[in-house]
Amino acid sequence: MRMLFLGDVMGRTGRAAIAERLPGLRLEWNLDFVVVNGENASSGAGLTPEHAKLLLAAGADCLTLGDHAFDQKDMLSFIEQEPRIIRPINFSKVAPGKGWRVFNATQGRKVLVAQVLGQVFMKRPFDDPFSAIEQVLKSHPMGGMVQAAIVDVHAEATSEKMAMGHWCDGQASLVVGTHTHVPTGDGQILTGGTGYLTDAGMCGDYNSVIGMEKLEPLRRFITGMPKARFEPAGGPATLSGVYVETDDRTGKTLKLRMIRVGGRLEEARV
Numbered sequence: 001m002r003m004l005f006l007g008d009v010m011g012r013t014g015r016a017a018i019a020e021r022l023p024g025l026r027l028e029w030n031l032d033f034v035v036v037n038g039e040n041a042s043s044g045a046g047l048t049p050e051h052a053k054l055l056l057a058a059g060a061d062c063l064t065l066g067d068h069a070f071d072q073k074d075m076l077s078f079i080e081q082e083p084r085i086i087r088p089i090n091f092s093k094v095a096p097g098k099g100w101r102v103f104n105a106t107q108g109r110k111v112l113v114a115q116v117l118g119q120v121f122m123k124r125p126f127d128d129p130f131s132a133i134e135q136v137l138k139s140h141p142m143g144g145m146v147q148a149a150i151v152d153v154h155a156e157a158t159s160e161k162m163a164m165g166h167w168c169d170g171q172a173s174l175v176v177g178t179h180t181h182v183p184t185g186d187g188q189i190l191t192g193g194t195g196y197l198t199d200a201g202m203c204g205d206y207n208s209v210i211g212m213e214k215l216e217p218l219r220r221f222i223t224g225m226p227k228a229r230f231e232p233a234g235g236p237a238t239l240s241g242v243y244v245e246t247d248d249r250t251g252k253t254l255k256l257r258m259i260r261v262g263g264r265l266e267e268a269r270v
Contacts, residue, residue, distance in 0.1 A: 001109060001148050001248060003033045004259070005176050006241035009041040010204025010211035011232025015051055017203055017239055017262060022059040029243065029270050033105040034059055035113055035150055037178045039066035044212060044232040046071030049078040056084055062103055064115045066154040066179055067122065088117040088154060089136065090127035100136045102146060109147040109248060112140045118155020130167055137171040142251025148173040149251060155179055158198050165196040173246045173253055176200050181210040183240045183260065193252030201240030206264045208233035238263030243270050
């Protein structure tokens, strides 16, 4: 199966790049399944129903969220109506929606998508992500109930993301980090056959401070004093993520490529 995972969509420019480029990439790369992290798509904080519909219409089969899952209050009810959106498994026991689902891909194949939140350096102590994801993967073995499994690790610490990759090795097709908005260069296939990338990066303007206009972040770093709201940068966006090809029989990754399309960063394609 050919699958694409795109990192955090950042504001208007990220949404526009998805709408403009993803339909063509689905055709060009003959994609069977696409996951997009959308938790910063609406003004850089959360996801509105309107913007979720735009990303899905552009070709995403599943949208993942993150620690800003419910910053846009309409998502509290919309996530119950739209099964193609998932929030982190370990967000809260009373949170609406689900932290994992099994989705239909091309030719009747099944793909499990799950998301966990990291604990290290996060603003609040979320439940243990390792035990949470273990239960889901064990109950959905690859090559049996599903042909592939994707885990989105929404976390600050690279070490925690790497640990999660090794924890899931052999049980997931792809473990990919999100949240820090900077694409890492360590895409690899682990010893057990799981594709891994510490951070997919963002779909946004890289002439910025992790997707935000530079002035206010610089002011806060230099003076320690806020003066205005953070605003998403509005320049041309780079789509950043990871492409994998998997074996339907085992679910393991056979090929992995880090992806960067458009915007300021050097292009990297399939």
